[in-house]
Amino acid sequence: MDKIDERDLFRLYLRSFFVQAGWNYERMIALGFTWILLPLAKKLYPAKEERKRFIKRHLSTFNANPYLATYAVGAVAKLEEMGTSEEEISKFKNSLRGPLGALGDNLVWMNLRPALLILGMILASISGVLGILVFWFLYNIHQVYLRARGLFKGYTLGLGVVSDLRSLYYPRMIKWISRMGAVFLGIFFVVNLNEKILERIENLIIFVLVVLLSIFGFKKNVNPNYVLLVCLLSYLLVKWIIVLI
Amino acid sequence: MEEIILATILGGIAALDKTEAYQTMLSQPLVLGAIVGFFLNDLHAGIKIGILIQLIYLWVLPIGTAIFPDPTIGGIVGTFGFITLLRSFPDRSSSVLFFILIYIVVFSLFAGWTLIKQRELNLKLIRKADLYAEKAEVSKIYKLFFWGLLGSFGRGAILTGLGILGVFILIKPVIGFAAFLPEHYLAGIQIPLLGFGIGTMFHFFVKGKNLLWIVLGLSLGSAFILF
Numbered sequence: 001m002d003k004i005d006e007r008d009l010f011r012l013y014l015r016s017f018f019v020q021a022g023w024n025y026e027r028m029i030a031l032g033f034t035w036i037l038l039p040l041a042k043k044l045y046p047a048k049e050e051r052k053r054f055i056k057r058h059l060s061t062f063n064a065n066p067y068l069a070t071y072a073v074g075a076v077a078k079l080e081e082m083g084t085s086e087e088e089i090s091k092f093k094n095s096l097r098g099p100l101g102a103l104g105d106n107l108v109w110m111n112l113r114p115a116l117l118i119l120g121m122i123l124a125s126i127s128g129v130l131g132i133l134v135f136w137f138l139y140n141i142h143q144v145y146l147r148a149r150g151l152f153k154g155y156t157l158g159l160g161v162v163s164d165l166r167s168l169y170y171p172r173m174i175k176w177i178s179r180m181g182a183v184f185l186g187i188f189f190v191v192n193l194n195e196k197i198l199e200r201i202e203n204l205i206i207f208v209l210v211v212l213l214s215i216f217g218f219k220k221n222v223n224p225n226y227v228l229l230v231c232l233l234s235y236l237l238v239k240w241i242i243v244l245i
Numbered sequence: 246m247e248e249i250i251l252a253t254i255l256g257g258i259a260a261l262d263k264t265e266a267y268q269t270m271l272s273q274p275l276v277l278g279a280i281v282g283f284f285l286n287d288l289h290a291g292i293k294i295g296i297l298i299q300l301i302y303l304w305v306l307p308i309g310t311a312i313f314p315d316p317t318i319g320g321i322v323g324t325f326g327f328i329t330l331l332r333s334f335p336d337r338s339s340s341v342l343f344f345i346l347i348y349i350v351v352f353s354l355f356a357g358w359t360l361i362k363q364r365e366l367n368l369k370l371i372r373k374a375d376l377y378a379e380k381a382e383v384s385k386i387y388k389l390f391f392w393g394l395l396g397s398f399g400r401g402a403i404l405t406g407l408g409i410l411g412v413f414i415l416i417k418p419v420i421g422f423a424a425f426l427p428e429h430y431l432a433g434i435q436i437p438l439l440g441f442g443i444g445t446m447f448h449f450f451v452k453g454k455n456l457l458w459i460v461l462g463l464s465l466g467s468a469f470i471l472f
Binding site for chain 2: 017018020021022023024025026027030031032034035038041042048049051052055056059066067105109110111113114115117118120121124125128129132135136139140143178179180181182183184185186187188189190191192196197203206207208209210211212213214215217218219224225227228229231232234235239243
């Protein structure tokens, strides 16, 4: 008989928005992860000794993308409910760290966030605050969905949750978001290539120079702060040379 | 004064959004610029500077344990500074923008450093959690969790207050001293920022198979401009 009901899962879901609370360099999201699971400790382990072991095993090092951490939350809830051994739960959590981190980085930080931010900047420069609201709603629809999907799949699949992470669903999603990002980049480029850049030849030279310099800097893994500084200095230098001429 | 208090509260909430809680992207300079602009009754300027700061920091990825600048607080302080300094120097908008941008870059690095320190302090929370776990004291672990949130809120609020103070103590006099700089010299300062932002976008999205999609975007953009 199931010990965890839908209400418990909903509680876990709401708590998952705080998974990074107390993030530290030694055990990363362990404190937030444990806090999310605490209601289960009371429910599944009424005896003090069992509860103590439950808390201790979840305070061990764990990390995941904040939006996808719910995969681990759901799956761990299922394993705890099934009475899976402590060693197996720890091993399982360790095996999830890599896939959850890598997928989250690629999906959210490298694609979804920059793509929607570019869209937000385009719309904000055209229609003001409305564009920012569009960005914010679109982004949050995704994050609310990702967290819910993770929890549902995690709890349903338990130990087999990796199968969902390795399915074609996420690679397809990443591919389409990346394409959308490329479209938004094209639109942003044209919309912002305004009179100010095109009106004077030196402005156009600075613009092209800075774009190339930035691309080169990112390719060579140069600290972007330095690249930005060089970009600003190049601008001042070109302006100064023109004043001298 | 009310505006500064509102900005510091916003700083606390945004710092929470960036790291510890909910991650709704309220902490992005694009969004914060509009909110601060709204507080200061200059939504247009807030959005404008918000876009510029976003362009500078589009590359920042909160991945793993990487050390990164914190453009969240920088975004609030920069927007606040830009709009309030424009009131003092209404005919020197380019100089104000230039010095504020320099300030944001330096301040965001400092804010990023404080984030590292906060995360080091969080180690104490996890050590205490270990002790409470030994006694299965669930309620005390709840308290530690709230301390974690409070620490993040406090960092954001205090830094925002300090940053705004810095705008008036450091940047305002510098703009006053730099009156010899002709305004037209700095008039195109947005151009390198735009170029840097587009370079960042290339870094994310220019891949072999995406080229056709970029062409589609260029066509859509051109159609929008023409019609």
